[in-house]
């Protein structure tokens with residue numbers, strides 16, 4: 001799914017606690033992601049600095065080192081933690097190259113809950129190899145009282161990957177339909193809106209335009225390991241500034257930022273990652289609340305399920321429009337392979353490829 005592991009950063013070059021302190025208070029959501037956040041020796045200090053700056057502070061981890069998160073959960077039980085879980089048992093372990101990975105993550109999440117963790121869950125990337133387990137994995141997460149968030153394969157400079165495409169788009173979309181119905185049938189308001197997010201994922205997987213326009217550079221940004229601030233983690237040409245050299249206010253109010261916002265408005269990528277989708281779905285003034293579009297869809301279809309009718313998916317998605325893959329690169333594929341670790345980073349530019357495509 002990504003080649004960050006082939007392009008590691010030098011710890012000495014990575015964004016420091018001092019630079020993160022420069023961020024203002026008042027974010028709705030901050031997500032510490034990777035690579036792998038638990039590799040940072042100062043993760044506890046990073047959380048201490050960022051916790052008071054956001055309504056929700058999230059750590060996205062591979063879940064193999066839950067012990068590193070224990071002191072954080074003890075002190076900050078409300079920190080949101082998501083472990084990457086692609087499938088049950090052996091399939092997760094083969095997709096991710098993690099011996100005993102599934103068991104390790106499950107044990108880790110259960111331990112964090114014992115310590116008081118309040119917002120723990122799985123994060124799953126939907127792909128051809130795990131789509132058939134999606135519904136059962138969701139049900140398992142619900143039985144375990146964990147959250148369940150989904151995304152789909154994407155290409156992005158952050159991932160150093162430009163060949164992440166599904167093989168059987170229709171099959172994936174059909175599996176997602178089952179998940180959408182199940183989520184909307186649940187008693188959890190969060191899951192109702194996740195159903196809408198998954199509706200957007202169907203459009204992404206089929207190669208169709210986004211459900212709601214992107215608000216990168218306005219409602220969210222991506223800070224990379226070198227403190228560079230980008231509109232998003234997909235397009236390396238949307239560089240807004242650098243936290244080492246500038247303040248947050250300077251970056252966000254610069255002419256560069258204004259011109260980048262215009263380019264975002266014209267962006268034709270149809271990416272629909274958790275951050276880009278969730279942000280697009282929320283009311284820009286009161287981010288705890290949804291925009292009218294998602295709210296109306298959720299209420300209308302929840303009502304349909306209550307009165308015994310089925311959800312209207314055909315009205316939202318045109319199944320005759322499925323993107324035909326061209327002659328693009330075939331996905332570099334590691335399932336069932338033992339891959340020798342060959343590092344690519346040798347004082348070369350951080351991101352070698354200029355353009356990334358999501359259709």
Ligand code: SF4
Nearest residue numbers: 214232234267269271
């Ligand atoms: S739609 Fe364009 S600007 Fe928005 S996240 Fe995707 S690549 Fe970035």
